[in-house]
Structures are given as structure tokens and as C-alpha cells.
Amino acid sequence: MEQKSIALLEELTQAIGISGDEKEVSRKMKNHLEKLSDEIIYDNLGSVFAVKKCGKENAKRVMVCAHMDEVGFMLNEIGDNGLAGFIKSVL
Numbered sequence: 829m830e831q832k833s834i835a836l837l838e839e840l841t842q843a844i845g846i847s848g849d850e851k852e853v854s855r856k857m858k859n860h861l862e863k864l865s866d867e868i869i870y871d872n873l874g875s876v877f878a879v880k881k882c883g884k885e886n887a888k889r890v891m892v893c894a895h896m897d898e899v900g901f902m903l904n905e906i907g908d909n910g911l912a913g914f915i916k917s918v919l
Contacts, residue, residue, distance in 0.1 A: 840856055840857070845897050846897065848897075857896065861878035865879055867879040876896070901915060902915045
């Protein structure tokens with residue numbers, strides 16, 4: 829894998845993106861996607877859509893989809909009865 833790709837993955841995975849608070853990841857994605865797309869669209873849930881127009885009539889469409897959020901808790905205990913205990917992440 830190229831160093832540039834590794835750096836991008838590192839930047840995106842190190843951004844805080846706990847479910848419900850993905851703003852930092854969204855901003856970083858926008859910064860990278862706007863160089864490659866014709867339009868950036870957001871929905872009311874905070875999703876980011878990058879649109880790249882082809883210009884050819886009836887061209888095939890491709891969608892790449894992924895989650896921006898991350899797990900916002902850490903397992904800290906498994907009881908004798910099998911129940912798991914969690915620590916909630918604090919921003």
C-alpha cells in the first residue's frame with residue numbers, strides 16, 4: 829500500500845467519530861472528497877455524499893458506502909453470569 833494511502837487511513841481512523849458525534853470525521857472526509865468530486869451533499873443525519881458527474885448519457889452509476897462512526901464504549905468486565913460491563917467514552 830502506498831504511503832499516501834496509509835497516511836489517509838491513519839488520519840481518518842484517528843479522528844473522533846463516536847456515534848452521534850461524527851463531525852470531525854465528516855469534515856476530514858469533505859476535505860479529501862471535494863478535490864475528487866463535483867458536489868458535496870449532506871443529509872439531516874450528517875452523512876456525506878460526494879458526487880462525481882460523468883457527462884455521458886445513461887452512464888452506469890457506482891456507489892461506495894461506508895460508516896463514519898466508531899464504537900463509543902470499552903468492555904471492562906465479563907461477569908460470571910456472562911453479562912458484559914462497559915465504560916462509556918467521554919468526549
